[in-house]
Amino acid sequence: MSARLHLGVFYPGVGPQFLWDDPSNAPHTEIDTAVAVARTLERGLFDAFFLGEGLRVRENRGRVHALDIAGRPDAITQLSALAAATSRIGLVATQNTTYNFPADLARRLASLDFLSGGRAGWNIVTTDNAWTGANFRRGGRFPHERRYERAEQFVEAALALWSGTAEVARHTDLVGLRATPTVPPSPQGRPVLFQAGDSDGGRELAAKYADVVFSANTAYDQALAYAEDLRARLARYGRPAGAVRILPGATVVLGDTPADAAERAEDVRRRQITPQRALAFLEQYWGRDLSDHDPHGPLPAVEPVEGELGPSRGTISIEDRTGKLDRIRRWRELAEAKKLSIHQLVLEVQPRQHGFVGTPGRVADEWAHYVRTRAADGFVISPHLLPATLDEIVDRLVPELQDRGVYRTGYEGTTLREHLGLT
Amino acid sequence: MTSRSLHVAVELDATADSLSPRALAETVARAETAGFTFVTFPDSPVPPRGGSRLEATTRAAYVSTLTDRLGLAPTANVTTAEPFHLAAQLASLDHASHGRAAWVVAADGSAETLATIGGSRLDPAALHRETADVVEVVRRLWDSWDDDAVVKDTATGRYLDPDKVHHVDFTGARFSVKGPLITPRPPQGRPVVVAADDLAEAARPDVVLVGGTGLDDVRTRAARARAAGAPLVFAELEVLLGGSAPDGPWPRGDRLRYTGSAAGLAELLGWLATGVDGVHLRPGVPGTGLPVLIDEVLPALRGEGLLLPPEPGATLRSSLGLRRPESLFA
Ligand SMILES: Cc1cc2nc3c(=O)[nH]c(=O)nc-3n(C[C@H](O)[C@H](O)[C@H](O)COP(=O)(O)O)c2cc1C
Numbered sequence: 001m002s003a004r005l006h007l008g009v010f011y012p013g014v015g016p017q018f019l020w021d022d023p024s025n026a027p028h029t030e031i032d033t034a035v036a037v038a039r040t041l042e043r044g045l046f047d048a049f050f051l052g053e054g055l056r057v058r059e060n061r062g063r064v065h066a067l068d069i070a071g072r073p074d075a076i077t078q079l080s081a082l083a084a085a086t087s088r089i090g091l092v093a094t095q096n097t098t099y100n101f102p103a104d105l106a107r108r109l110a111s112l113d114f115l116s117g118g119r120a121g122w123n124i125v126t127t128d129n130a131w132t133g134a135n136f137r138r139g140g141r142f143p144h145e146r147r148y149e150r151a152e153q154f155v156e157a158a159l160a161l162w163s164g165t166a167e168v169a170r171h172t173d174l175v176g177l178r179a180t181p182t183v184p185p186s187p188q189g190r191p192v193l194f195q196a197g198d199s200d201g202g203r204e205l206a207a208k209y210a211d212v213v214f215s216a217n218t219a220y221d222q223a224l225a226y227a228e229d230l231r232a233r234l235a236r237y238g239r240p241a242g243a244v245r246i247l248p249g250a251t252v253v254l255g256d257t258p259a260d261a262a263e264r265a266e267d268v269r270r271r272q273i274t275p276q277r278a279l280a281f282l283e284q285y286w287g288r289d290l291s292d293h294d295p296h297g298p299l300p301a302v303e304p305v306e307g308e309l310g311p312s313r314g315t316i317s318i319e320d321r322t323g324k325l326d327r328i329r330r331w332r333e334l335a336e337a338k339k340l341s342i343h344q345l346v347l348e349v350q351p352r353q354h355g356f357v358g359t360p361g362r363v364a365d366e367w368a369h370y371v372r373t374r375a376a377d378g379f380v381i382s383p384h385l386l387p388a389t390l391d392e393i394v395d396r397l398v399p400e401l402q403d404r405g406v407y408r409t410g411y412e413g414t415t416l417r418e419h420l421g422l423t
Numbered sequence: 424m425t426s427r428s429l430h431v432a433v434e435l436d437a438t439a440d441s442l443s444p445r446a447l448a449e450t451v452a453r454a455e456t457a458g459f460t461f462v463t464f465p466d467s468p469v470p471p472r473g474g475s476r477l478e479a480t481t482r483a484a485y486v487s488t489l490t491d492r493l494g495l496a497p498t499a500n501v502t503t504a505e506p507f508h509l510a511a512q513l514a515s516l517d518h519a520s521h522g523r524a525a526w527v528v529a530a531d532g533s534a535e536t537l538a539t540i541g542g543s544r545l546d547p548a549a550l551h552r553e554t555a556d557v558v559e560v561v562r563r564l565w566d567s568w569d570d571d572a573v574v575k576d577t578a579t580g581r582y583l584d585p586d587k588v589h590h591v592d593f594t595g596a597r598f599s600v601k602g603p604l605i606t607p608r609p610p611q612g613r614p615v616v617v618a619a620d621d622l623a624e625a626a627r628p629d630v631v632l633v634g635g636t637g638l639d640d641v642r643t644r645a646a647r648a649r650a651a652g653a654p655l656v657f658a659e660l661e662v663l664l665g666g667s668a669p670d671g672p673w674p675r676g677d678r679l680r681y682t683g684s685a686a687g688l689a690e691l692l693g694w695l696a697t698g699v700d701g702v703h704l705r706p707g708v709p710g711t712g713l714p715v716l717i718d719e720v721l722p723a724l725r726g727e728g729l730l731l732p733p734e735p736g737a738t739l740r741s742s743l744g745l746r747r748p749e750s751l752f753a
Contacts, residue, residue, distance in 0.1 A: 021577045029573075029607055031519045035488060055507070057588060057603050064588040064603070066581040071573070071607040073515035074508065080484035081519035084448065101540040103468065104503065111481035115444045134601035135507045165474065176541025182470045183477055184442070276580035 003371040005406045006245055006378030006420055008048035008092070008214075009041055009390060013072035014058065016272050017251065017353075019384050020069045026386050029071045034078060035085045037387055044394030045408050047419045048090035048121060049082065050214070050380060051075040055099055056132045060280060061289065067277050076108045083116035090416030092121035092194055097151040098128040099136045103168075103179035106158040109191045110183035118188030118415035122158075123214060124195050124205065126151045142174055148201035150174040155193070155209050162190040188415035192422070207233035210244055211422050214380055218248040219354040224375040245420050250379035251355040254392055258358055265357040268384055270347070278346035285324050295343045299335045304328055364400035371406055428731050429692065430460040430701030430743060431724070432496070432657065433716060435482075442475060444485065450713065451486040454493060457717040458725060458732030460701065460742055461494025463527050463617070468503050468539040480512045487520035494739035496525035496617055501557035502532055502550070503540045507600055509557070510564035513614045514606040522610035522738030526561075528618040528626045530554040549596070554625035556595030558616065563591040565613045566750040567603035589752045611740045612747045619659075620648050629745055630655045632703055634678040641679055642698040654745060657701040662688060663708060664715040680707070685719035692720075693729050701731075 012018040012028050019025070026033040038049050053075060058065040075093035082091055091112065095105055113120035126147040142150060153175040160168040161181045169178040195202065195210035198217070206213045207230060217226035223246075231241045253268055255261025273281075275295035283290045287305030304325065335345045356363045370376040383389035401407035413419060433454060435447075454462055466479035479497035487495060495516060499509055517524035530553070532545030545553060569587035576584075591602030618628035631653040635641035645656045660672075661680040670687030673680045681688055695702060706712020724730040733742035740747055 020575060020582050021580075029518070031488065031521070055605060056601075057605060063585045064583060066583045066585045069582055070588075070605075071568070072605050073518060074511040074606065077480055077484045077512045077515035078519060080481045081487045081516075084444075084485050085488045099505065100508070101503065101505070103539045107468075108478045108481055111478040114477060115447075115481065115485045117444065134599070136505055136600075137598040138505075171541075178538040178541075179468065180470045182475055184475050274580045 003368070003406050004377070004408070004421060005367055005371045005401060006047045006247060007044070008046060008050050008090070008247060008378070008380040009037070010050045010052060010249065010380050010382045011037065012069060012383065012386065013052050014054050014068060014070055016068050016277055017382055017384055018069050019268070019271050022385055024385060024388050028069060028386055029073075031078070031081060033386060034082060037390060038082050038086045038089050040387055040390050040394055042086055042089045044398045045411060046089060047378070048092050048416060050092045050123065051078060051094060053094040053096060053125065055096065056135055060283060065280070067274070067280055076112050079120070080112050080115055083112065083119065088119070088411045088414065090119050090121055090192070090419055091116055092123050094123040094125055094196070096125050096127060097154040098126060098147060099132070099138055101177070102154045102157040102175060103161060103177045106161040107181070107183060109158070110162060110181070110186070113186040113188065113191045114183055116186070118186040118417065120186070121192040121194050121212070121416055124151060124155065124193060125197060126202070146174060148205055151205055152208070155205070159190070188417040192416050192420065203230065203233060206230060206244065207237050207239070211417070212245045212247060212420060215246055215248045218250055220370065220375055223248050223370065224373070227375055245377040245422070247378045247380045248376050250381050251353060251384065252363065252381055252389065252393060252397070253355060253357045254360055254363065254396055256359065258362065261357045261359060265355065269352070272384070273347050273350060275343045278343040281346050281350065282342060285328055293342065296341045299332055299342060299345065360396040360400045363397055364404055367401065368404045368406045427693070427696050428729050429696040429699065430657070430731050431458070431692070431721065432461045432463060432494070432701060432703045433459050433713065434463045434465055434703065434705040436706065436713065447482065448486060448489050451490060451493065453717050454713070455490050457721040458730050459493060459721070460731065460733055461496050461525055461739060463703065464497040466498040466500070467529070467531065467536065468500060469535050480516060483524070484516050484519055487516060487523070490520070490523070492523070492733040492735050492737055492742070494523050494525050494615070494733070494742065495520055496527050496615070498527040498529050500529040500531050500536065501554050502530065502545060503536060504557065506557045506560045506598065507564065507604070510561040510604055511606045513561070514565055514604065514609040517609035517611055517614045518606070521736070522740070524609065524611065525615035525617050525739055528554065528558060528616060528622055528628065530622055530625070551625050552596045554622055556597070558626045560591065560593040560595065560600050562613060563593055563751060564600070564602055564604040565609060566752055567591050568608045569750055569753060570608050570612070572607065608750065611738050612750065615739050615743065615745065620644060623648060623651065623653060628653070630657055630743070632657050632659050633699070634659045636677065638672055638679070641695070645699050655700040655743060657703045658695055658699045659705070660702050661705045661707050662712055662716070664688065664712055685715055686723065688720050689723035689727070692724060693727060696729055
């Protein structure tokens with residue numbers, strides 16, 4: 001079988017990547033914007049439209065974080081509205097296994113799958129922390145280490161509920177239910193299962209159950225290493241290597257020439273790391289209000305508050321939440337040596353995400369290489385502008401991918417499972 | 424109430440109409456054209472007798488982008504919901520429909536229902552408290568973003584005004600919720616809350632549904648609900664049309680039931696209009712009652728000037744003449 005590239009879009013809901021201040025943007029929280037985007041993706045023959053999940057509005061020291069976009073719908077509700085406004089695109093809801101009840105979630109997903117004619121997907125996540133749990137009945141009921149055990153039992157219960165009409169009962173210390181399914185199967189049988197989460201527990205969950213992984217390993221070497229790791233795990237569960245599609249997250253900046261693209265990418269990064277965001281970034285590490293500091297001035301002379309970072313912004317990875325004093329000491333040395341302001345320091349030290357930057361032909365070559373060497377089966381794109389980023393990809397990048405024979409020239413099936421070439 | 428016109432809401436069959444997406448879309452489009460104020464989507468976590476049923480909010484959301492004036496009122500049960508998700512789901516339905524969402528509050532404390540979430544039966548006192556707590560926190564969550572919380576101020580780099588997005592800090596008998604909601608304030612401020620009169624004290628609905636053992640009883644209960652502060656009162660009426668039975672309202676348990684011709688029903692509704700603000704019709708025979716309501720009963724009411732149909736683009740609140748509520752936090 002020839003290599004096939006699959007594309008999805010991670011619709012913006014939160015975070016500094018999205019350039020909300022650009023006057024060209026349509027308001028991302030409005031249904032009309034989501035409908036227009038989903039239709040654009042169908043024009044571009046995309047596999048899926050994704051909604052992420054964040055069950056607590058991000059905060060900075062007890063107040064909502066003001067600098068990034070915020071506000072998102074309940075995913076299944078919104079996707080069901082989109083189901084009636086579209087005909088082919090897959091509709092994927094990120095939904096947590098900690099703060100949901102299995103029978104309820106399984107029933108909602110099955111309803112979306114049925115109404116969309118077999119286009120639903122469930123991106124299974126396990127994000128749990130007491131801070132998010134404060135919004136839920138289940139908040140903090142079981143220990144963090146057992147989140148993937150709960151996830152597994154949750155998924156098993158959902159699969160049982162989707163497999164027939166018989167009552168399903170589970171009574172363990174992590175999952176309890178007795179429920180009878182009420183939703184008939186869709187044309188694809190059941191929703192497609194996506195998994196996002198990179199820890200060992202996450203990879204195991206993917207190897208056992210996932211049809212697709214939404215991965216954070218985007219740079220080529222990491223993507224290939226991840227794909228090989230996942231294929232080895234699949235083999236251990238007796239699943240063929242082709243049973244799972246691997247879709248790393250991606251950002252894309254196109255240009256007419258390589259230099260033009262690079263310049264546009266640098267401009268996007270500078271607009272993402274605003275002076276105010278640079279100060280807020282330091283506030284997380286300092287653990288105190290730095291609003292009286294000038295982002296164009298020197299680093300704060302005041303000492304940081306002791307104690308490691310809390311999860312309240314929800315943006316900092318676990319490993320970056322520890323060792324903060326050491327990190328601050330290194331930043332001070334760097335700022336001193338290079339005479340950097342707060343803003344300049346943050347531009348320098350904030351990790352660069354791996355992104356695809358180049359002419360449409362160059363990015364298409366790169367993506368074709370990923371799929372031909374089985375480092376990935378496609379990408380899930382996070383746009384920085386709506387709808388501009390996606391219009392550009394559909395109009396300029398998609399034809400280049402088609403020319404290289406790695407992308408469909410029309411939908412061949414109607415279900416998400418068919419789009420993904422899953423059996 | 425001296426007005427002689429009324430709002431007509433109708434229950435969409437839980438099973439037959441929903442068992443194909445296309446049938447659901449067509450039925451709802453016809454109901455909208457006929458002039459119903461809103462449609463209700465019955466639901467429960469336990470299966471109906473016939474077997475199949477789709478989840479109500481998901482069904483309502485599916486038709487939200489296919490309609491432009493019809494109110495959409497899914498049923499959601501308080502005892503098996505995460506109140507935070509429930510608030511987000513209904514707010515999202517309101518956003519998707521540009522302000523036409525309502526919530527029919529169900530409060531089921533039975534062992535069978537609670538078992539679906541691994542819980543056990545709630546006694547009447549606990550059920551009352553749970554209903555009051557869930558409805559209260561859902562309202563607070565809808566209010567947790569001020570209408571003007573999104574400021575997009577490029578000078579300060581602020582997308583949100585952090586003083587306009589609020590923790591709700593709710594503590595109930597069986598759960599607590601910190602807030603704010605993840606979803607911005609819905610277009611209607613708060614979706615319309617609909618509940619039967621036995622839940623009215625706990626749920627404080629915008630629309631109270633009253634049953635009764637006969638027409639006089641319905642009027643008495645409507646007056647009582649109004650005296651207790653209900654903004655709008657609708658009579659529940661089960662309808663069996665076109666049979667050979669003589670026309671007339673028949674009490675059936677606690678709910679009024681009409682059997683007979685379409686013309687007779689239109690006449691009965693005209694009479695009811697003097698005692699209630701609207702009626703919620705439940706076609707008794709799946710799949711057959713609604714077409715008669717659409718083709719015969721509503722045109723008859725329209726002809727008499729008795730029907731209050733919604734205008735294109737209107738929110739459900741404005742169709743019902745309800746004001747848009749101020750936020751508790753404003
Ligand atoms: C590409 C990607 C997208 C993710 N999207 C979400 C999301 O939208 N919502 C969420 O709660 N978690 C999301 N996660 C988080 C994971 O589910 C997971 O909980 C997190 O990476 C922590 O890792 P661990 O629980 O496997 O240790 C995402 C992860 C990845 C890799």
